[in-house]
Amino acid sequence: MKTVGIAGGTGYGALELLRLIQNHRHLKVVALFSHRQTEMAIYEEYPHLTGINNLQLEMLHEEAVKDLDVLIFATPKGVAKEWVHKLRRDDLQIIDLSGDLRLSAEEYRTWYKEEPASDRILGEAVYGLPEWNRDLVMESRLISNPGCFPTASLLALLPLKELLRDTSDSTIIIDGKTGVSGAGRSSTPLTHFSNTNENFQPYKTGGHQHLPEIERYASAMTDKEVKIQFTTHLVPMTRGLMCTVYVPVNKEIGAADIRHAFASAYQNEPFVRLLPDGMMPTTKGVYGSNYCDIGLYYNENTGWLTICSAIDNLVKGASGQALQNLNAMNGWNETEGLLGHPLFP
Amino acid sequence: MKTVGIAGGTGYGALELLRLIQNHRHLKVVALFSHRQTEMAIYEEYPHLTGINNLQLEMLHEEAVKDLDVLIFATPKGVAKEWVHKLRRDDLQIIDLSGDLRLSAEEYRTWYKEEPASDRILGEAVYGLPEWNRDLVMESRLISNPGCFPTASLLALLPLKELLRDTSDSTIIIDGKTGVSGAGRSSTPLTHFSNTNENFQPYKTGGHQHLPEIERYASAMTDKEVKIQFTTHLVPMTRGLMCTVYVPVNKEIGAADIRHAFASAYQNEPFVRLLPDGMMPTTKGVYGSNYCDIGLYYNENTGWLTICSAIDNLVKGASGQALQNLNAMNGWNETEGLLGHPLFP
Amino acid sequence: MKTVGIAGGTGYGALELLRLIQNHRHLKVVALFSHRQTEMAIYEEYPHLTGINNLQLEMLHEEAVKDLDVLIFATPKGVAKEWVHKLRRDDLQIIDLSGDLRLSAEEYRTWYKEEPASDRILGEAVYGLPEWNRDLVMESRLISNPGCFPTASLLALLPLKELLRDTSDSTIIIDGKTGVSGAGRSSTPLTHFSNTNENFQPYKTGGHQHLPEIERYASAMTDKEVKIQFTTHLVPMTRGLMCTVYVPVNKEIGAADIRHAFASAYQNEPFVRLLPDGMMPTTKGVYGSNYCDIGLYYNENTGWLTICSAIDNLVKGASGQALQNLNAMNGWNETEGLLGHPLFP
Amino acid sequence: MKTVGIAGGTGYGALELLRLIQNHRHLKVVALFSHRQTEMAIYEEYPHLTGINNLQLEMLHEEAVKDLDVLIFATPKGVAKEWVHKLRRDDLQIIDLSGDLRLSAEEYRTWYKEEPASDRILGEAVYGLPEWNRDLVMESRLISNPGCFPTASLLALLPLKELLRDTSDSTIIIDGKTGVSGAGRSSTPLTHFSNTNENFQPYKTGGHQHLPEIERYASAMTDKEVKIQFTTHLVPMTRGLMCTVYVPVNKEIGAADIRHAFASAYQNEPFVRLLPDGMMPTTKGVYGSNYCDIGLYYNENTGWLTICSAIDNLVKGASGQALQNLNAMNGWNETEGLLGHPLFP
Incomplete structure (x- = not known):
């Protein structure tokens, strides 16, 4: 089992990751980070998780990440670019669901109105659309997960x-x-x-x-x-x-x-x-x-x-695609944890 | 007061006409025609009209139309083209909300898979988009009301x-x-x-x-x-x-x-x-x-x-536009009966 | 024409009052008061009123009310009780849509967790459910409009x-x-x-x-x-x-x-x-x-x-009932402005 | 692996059974019966199953059931009562999601306006609410699955x-x-x-x-x-x-x-x-x-x-409860296949 931490622990992206990873044979979510809420369990924020998930929300910091195998940023813009360079390790796989690592530095400044991540980080991040660039994804330790549109x-x-x-x-x-x-x-x-x-x-x-x-x-x-x-x-x-x-x-x-x-x-x-x-x-x-x-x-x-x-938008447009990328990065079957039927009606 | 009859009396188009004309100073709906339902009152079909409208649904026929000033077809395709030539009179204003009179004969055959109205009827019908061809509308006795899209x-x-x-x-x-x-x-x-x-x-x-x-x-x-x-x-x-x-x-x-x-x-x-x-x-x-x-x-x-x-789609895309056309045809203020606020929220 | 001012001018209650009073033969809304927004017109807050209503939002104050015939509080709890005693005049009809005047002083303290209006105001306010106490409504200058439930x-x-x-x-x-x-x-x-x-x-x-x-x-x-x-x-x-x-x-x-x-x-x-x-x-x-x-x-x-x-809930449960009360208070037909069909579908 | 057939194969109950059983370690759906549609695959009826499930819809008949371990009626009222007595075998577990076996013969006549199943069938059927009568469910081969309300x-x-x-x-x-x-x-x-x-x-x-x-x-x-x-x-x-x-x-x-x-x-x-x-x-x-x-x-x-x-209503109120009953009947963990997170938002 590889251990996963999720930053942005109270957002919808994190919720979907919890739902999908529950069925995954090689992954287990062990940490939820949030800057909004700590000192409470995730089921208190989301009562539908009562009796299902008791993880406590905690602040993101370097120490908390040091034993993780995977760190996923399911955060709003501006968070990943501040943390990735501090937290990266050779044996940590990072996926960013936000837009922080998807554009050139110049485009980022224009469209996100903030300073971008460093050129080195931007250069290393692989755009994680496996149908297009699976080979690069499989080699990568830092994935920029595509936006929904x-x-x-x-x-x-x-x-x-x-x-x-x-x-x-x-x-x-x-x-x-x-x-x-x-x-x-x-x-x-x-x-x-x-x-x-x-x-x-x-x-x-x-x-x-x-x-x-x-x-x-x-x-x-x-x-x-x-x-x-x-x-x-x-x-x-x-x-x-x-x-x-x-x-x-x-x-x-x-x-x-x-x-x-x-x-x-x-x-x-x-x-x-x-x-x-x-x-x-x-x-x-x-x-x-x-x-x-x-x-x-x-x-x-x-x-x-x-x-x-x-x-x-929350699955192939965000968390599901992140998991698909993670599967590819680890050489697992790309569909692992992702074969649930569409819910209909 | 001019008297109005509506064919397609149980459809949504008729409902909107009833709602809008209720506020109109020169029009009054006096007949509702339906081939699906007769022997019942409109409020039995639509309980929200209980206590508001007691009109009986009746079959469309020539006799029933002879005293009307206005006849509106709020019918599915194929009805108006069968009836217009039988019912038209010099002193009857007709508006067709269906697609029967909007296309050339050839286009109608291609897209509606039926025989079109006669060339004469098609030729007389004026496409009722007042913002484009108000002058023609004002002269017309037979309006082909535009579709919603x-x-x-x-x-x-x-x-x-x-x-x-x-x-x-x-x-x-x-x-x-x-x-x-x-x-x-x-x-x-x-x-x-x-x-x-x-x-x-x-x-x-x-x-x-x-x-x-x-x-x-x-x-x-x-x-x-x-x-x-x-x-x-x-x-x-x-x-x-x-x-x-x-x-x-x-x-x-x-x-x-x-x-x-x-x-x-x-x-x-x-x-x-x-x-x-x-x-x-x-x-x-x-x-x-x-x-x-x-x-x-x-x-x-x-x-x-x-x-x-x-x-x-039911107002400017259908019944409201019909009423706007009718206002223009009669020289009334084009906004008569049509100034209700949008319902929000 | 009697002139109406509405406090709580950006809320849903005010919107419904504007919509209903538009069709009223004896009333005209001339002032919209808001503590949240001023220096803007109502259509800027609610674009669906573009071209329909240009009233500027303004602060509620005694001077602004002095020429009004009617003042309606479509405000959250706690506003009417602060203003009614300051603004009341013999020739001003006041209707409060909030819960401020509906309970005894003691009940108000228990349920609204605030100090109630004065006993005198509470004593004068008539609960405006015309089907129950029409006679009292007709005599009143201060109506406490019932809640929706x-x-x-x-x-x-x-x-x-x-x-x-x-x-x-x-x-x-x-x-x-x-x-x-x-x-x-x-x-x-x-x-x-x-x-x-x-x-x-x-x-x-x-x-x-x-x-x-x-x-x-x-x-x-x-x-x-x-x-x-x-x-x-x-x-x-x-x-x-x-x-x-x-x-x-x-x-x-x-x-x-x-x-x-x-x-x-x-x-x-x-x-x-x-x-x-x-x-x-x-x-x-x-x-x-x-x-x-x-x-x-x-x-x-x-x-x-x-x-x-x-x-x-916004009509008979709030603004429509307020207008019905106002009609009763003024001896007009109680249905004035209120006979629009239900919107269906 | 036990094999499952589902009657009522094009209804919502069948859809949920397919979705839930997909994750089940001991069950596999091998037949879908329908009287409405045959000669087509389920994914043609429900395109969301494209690439997921290719089962052909077929008519229910005795031969088709003879190799099944489990038969679930996800049918409207009136179907199970006609078929259960024909199809039952010692080694066939049957669950009926309809109301056919839930009432006494007399109550059934009154409320369902049809002749009930035989007294013997009604007598054998166990009402499948495990929280109430788990012991009986575990012993049963014929379960009457409770209604949603x-x-x-x-x-x-x-x-x-x-x-x-x-x-x-x-x-x-x-x-x-x-x-x-x-x-x-x-x-x-x-x-x-x-x-x-x-x-x-x-x-x-x-x-x-x-x-x-x-x-x-x-x-x-x-x-x-x-x-x-x-x-x-x-x-x-x-x-x-x-x-x-x-x-x-x-x-x-x-x-x-x-x-x-x-x-x-x-x-x-x-x-x-x-x-x-x-x-x-x-x-x-x-x-x-x-x-x-x-x-x-x-x-x-x-x-x-x-x-x-x-x-x-479609899970604990129908198909999920059926699966829970089936788990109990077979001595499996009652949660098998049923631990997916609620979908939120």
Whole structure:
């Protein structure tokens, strides 16, 4: 058994890690760190864990981490970048779920309005999207876990390398929708039930920090300078995220080529499910699971391809993907602890 | 007082007409027609009307219509086209909320899989989007009321006539989202609460009958052959519809030109509210009302404009717009009966 | 036109007053007071009022009130009791929507943990439930508007005066359920969407401040010392409130007597709708309206009567009832401004 | 590995069995029976099972069952009673999730309006509430799995044997609330999203078939003739069930006695969690899990005890309890396959 500590112990990311790791044969969560709450047990903060988990919340500090095999930051932006360089050891695997290590130093300053982590840390961190760069993940001790919108978007774009229309005009449109848990646990007017229920609302238009992350890695994947028009919307539901991605494809490409590209890319991937022609994913179809479901619609009349990509924002969009990365880093079966059925209905 | 009859008397469209017309100074609903239910009063079908409305449901027939001033078809496709030519009179104003009179004969056959209305009827019917063609509406006795997605989409596109990028490649992307009431009143697996709640799902991808309607009138508005990539999604809420519209604009156009075009187009429109820079509409902001709220975001980096357009699908997307048309046709104030506040929260 | 000022101008109660009074022929809202926000217009706080209402929020003070005909406190507890004695005038009608004036001084201290209003103010305030004490309301200049649970509960109990079982053991059970807007506008863990959605949860068990209010007025109505076992639950919806009330009835009473008592009590009431045998109300059946719908089920086997009583917590449970009281106080038709249909679906 | 067949293979009960048994070390589902759908795989009916489960749906018949170790009826009423006597074998364990075997022959005729199973079958069937009659369950080959409301209600009442007030007048009040999945998978006006969302509605008042089931077993548990006043309500959520149970207790009993009775009854039960004083359960606290959470509030002023009892209607209220029974019948750890965390948020 490897021992795991989780920073951000009272957040939703930590909750999902506890739920998923409970079924894991090689991992055990032994520490929960929080700066908000200490001197209380996690079940006091989350009564649904009564009788299940008695871990005490404690402050993160170097001593507390020294016997851990794994440390996961399920923290808001700004925490991991302060701690990673202090806590790293050769025999400590670190995964950061926040955006701290995903961008270049310059992009981070622009979009997160804070000083970034050191260049050395940024250089070492591997972007943990196993479907793209599994080999690097397996070698890494420091993983930058992708954001929720980037995960759904990049899995929609990864197979398109050869198919993207190649004109100076070409822009990819990503219309993203997320459940309210994506906005985190803090109580704000935006997350107030009476405001959010029976409401569909764009938020952070033009300013979402996932935009540079998607552009950066989509460009890396396709060897082109990809430009994205990105909108995010809040859906009156707790979990679930969908990106409807619109891509102009090269004129000579047909529907069969597109399907073939996706089928090839994902035929051996345990968590990406390419749906048959005429079928689109739903967020409920992946509820509570680590799947990313993808559906395709190519419109010959316009030459645009519509890709719908659905994940559970808290699982494949955060904690499940972290566990998938951890499995890869340790040479375990990548699905270990992650094969629970989607919860339906 | 002019007398109104409503066909499709047990549907949601009729309900909204009853609610809105109740406040109208010149109209009174005196007949409700239904082929599903007769021999019962509307309040037996809809208990919330207990003590409010005792109208009996009756079969639609020529005799029943002969004393009416106004007849509104709030029926599924296929009903109006059978009845309009039989019932029309010089002194009868007819409004059809269904899709029967919105397309060319050929398009109707393709998308609705039925024989269309006669050419004469199709030729006489005026598409009732007053913000675009108020003058024609005012002259008309036969109105084809726009669909819900077309209303939100076309109001987003109307001011763009001069701004649309003019290349052979250019396609407009419309990402539509609607509450479940848009799927009508019939009980189907799609509208089942346990399937729809906590779910976000595309539907009818590539096959939505509102696509040709949007292309047809967007082309008419802009004098260009507009191509649309259109996706519709079901949101776990009852009311509300948003179209996120992505438009490639001409290179020489700037954000100020765009805002000016929208401001000019809508400065005197009572029901279109152009939101200030940095603000996007929400569906709850128009809940139960006839407003269409519009927000703009121009991305200089990509050259694409994002327009969010929100309506209540049952009001501005159906019954409210019908009433607005009726007001225009009769020379009344166009806002008569339509100034109720959005219901919030 | 009488002029109205509203204290608590950014709360849900004020919003509903604005919505309802808009349709009122004799009232006009001319001032909105807030201690949280000033120097901004109401539509900046609530964008759905853009283009509809431009009133500036201002601080409440004596000067600002001096030309008003009506002042409504739609404030949290503790505000009205500080201001009423300072602002009252012979020609100012005051309605308090908070709990400040509903209890005896002693009860207020126990349940609200604050010093009550003066005995004089408490003595003058009339509990504004017109179905019970219309005559007093009509004479009053100072109305204490009932709470939401008390309104639904007392309207369920009012006709029972003669029917209540008369034993020392007899207790009435009130099982209350409310939408989340009942918890007000502040953003708290309880009102967070991710916590409240897909959740049904009791709250304030045994400690809800509406319990003494119900016991006090139920006792006054029935001339008995009524004891209540009261539970309140939060329903994952925004609006709507239902009390399921369980009453042990006297042995000699039958179902027909019970129905007769309710029918007699409410036959001339414009806002209480007694549903026929076998039918129970729903909260959606009164959505956005001032109705209170009541259904009855008498179980001969147990001798207990079940009464379901449904209101919109923000209308008949707050602002609508305030307007109904105001209509009564001014000798206007009690339904003025209050006849909008319930919004369905 | 024991092999399991499930009748009612396309219903929600079967879905939950598939989800739970996937994690079970001794069970494997090998057959899904359906009379509605055959010639298709379960993942075609439920796309969320794509890539997870390829079982073909087949007709139930004697041959198909002959090699099974376990047969579970997750069928509507009326199916199990027709099949059990044909299919039973000494080495076949049968569990019926429907109401077919829960009542006496006479009660079944009254409440289910059909002919009951034979006296012999009814006599052999053991009511599978392990917290009450574990010993009988362990000996049985034919289990009648409790209904969802009865499970929550009976677990609330079981510890009260000695505490119930002992007067001719005494009635227990059970105010039940369930998510919409409790109404099953068929698409009806009641389960239509637009009707159910933002709505709280009683249903089947006085006529719910779970009433006689609760009265029968509550009486058996307490050796008294227990009378129940029972109301069921539909909550706008998919999963979750709460019973708020009101019990008049003997005068000499105090809060400490009550707590002691519950603590004693459940101290060794793995799935019943007694919450501390001042805390009430929520349905989300047991979401997707087999827990039943119980909270207590004793009101000295009225002498009534309020018990809130929360379960997931599809787990402890149906499929989870079936698996718990199956574990007990086979001498396995009763928690096998059932320790997944509640899904939160």
